[in-house]
Amino acid sequence: MDDKIVCGLCPNACSLSEGQTGACRGRKRSGGKIVPINYGCITSAALDPIEKKPLKHFHPGSFILSVGSFGCNLHCPFCQNFEISQSGMELPHQPVTAEALAETAREMADKPPGNLGVAFTYNEPLIGYEFVLDTSKLLKNLGLFSVLVSNGMISEEYWRALLPYIDAANIDLKGWRQEFYDWCGGNLATVKRNIELAAGKIHLEVTTLIIPGKNDSVEDMKEEASWLASLSTEIPLHISRYFPRWRSEIPETPVGKIMELAGTAGEYLKYVYPGNC
Template sequence: MKKVCTTCMHRCILEEGQIGRCGARKNQQGDIICGNYGWVTSMALDSVEKKPLRRFMAGNMVLSVGSFGCNLSCPFCQNHEISMTAEEKGKQNAVYVSPQELCRRAEELKIRGNIGVAYTYNEPLAGWEYVRDTAKLVHEAGMKNIVVTNGSFMEEVLAEIGPYVDAMNIDLKGFSKEYYRKLGGDLETVKRFIAAAAGRCHVELTTLIVPGENDAPDEMRELAGWIASLSRKIPLHVTRFFPRRKMSDRAPTKVEDVYRLAEIAEKYLEYVYTGNC
């Protein structure tokens, strides 16, 4: 029978066995399940600053893991090989790692400066059940959890993972409804998620500046002003675009444009960082 997935704003109506547009969730015998649960496509020990997080345990390392699937379709995605892959193909290039095993690996890496687990690379909240189950164990082991997400999810998802997440970096890809529609998303959903997350854990935001798309000074004023309405202390990472995927014909963002937009944001926010420059 048909079932509605309520994880994100798309609310996919799925027939038995059908996979949602995220490529990770499916209808199995009348239940919406996480089809990428435990299937890891990428794993590396990264610096916390690479997430990017600058005001949360900087100078440490974190075990970073990713699966497959994403509920957006950004034409510039640098990880599209895994984020734009659905279950059947995604599992071909993945290994199964249970929450218990991932927690054990994280603990073993303490001697190399590891503070916990970061759920990243693809869109981790497309498989929020795995994040929740693993993060709970990581917390019980006295370690930290970091989520790197596009924030395009319902607050119910945040309620499930929230008790176990210490920090998030959330993409705020722009500040116009039209731009978010191009990416297959919804600005208001992201704003609600950010506002709710900021009340639960440490939050930093990232805006990738794409030439001709979200690089208008007025848009940055609106974006930074809205963040400041939540808190002037929320860090914003203003980062430089490089040609990727369907935008490989575009030129990289001019460095001076990134700095110019960061200067605008600094009028509203206490912590503004530039990236990829």
């Protein structure tokens, strides 16, 4: 009889038989344990302006080496990077060790235009938890920064263990209702808890992508912004405009709606930024 093993990294808690890959496509049961099959598998890399993450208040005007792998533990129908987030090992990738990535980041820091460190982004970086942790420890020893662009869908014990090695993060707060997270295959309570844990410990910014008819109500934004303000009124909130992608054919968000919600959030938070307008 095959006794399944539960992957405890995120709330999905995939129960896996030997050889089976989790819903995130990045973790697999092999040799009787859960292993990250996307460890060091880089599908995308670029030297990006830090503002592109988006991080408006973390060393503005600087650049950061941004890397992504494959897989995600959500399946948002509107995903902007579905080509890599909804793929697995079949996606072309370049194997890189944590040591090599950290050294590349250091070398780039010494050359124009400079480099802050490494941003783990493009797909969901936390399903490759071990690689992020290993690389972040090395970066800290080199005096460089580790940045996350994440959906925040990670179990609390793992998040707590990682936070001491992370310098900044932009976390997607995708919607203010669990019904919205049901649409994406996620858990709102987990994301909120991880935002709470990060606030005050690292540089934190939050992004909400506004989708017409799904998460665009003024009341929801009031509640979201008020809750963020209860943690700190200085948490920057990025309110971004949606465009149809992947499986979603919902029409693009009107610019006027973004500006309306930005105004609402601005009643509670000091820093609110409309995006993609």
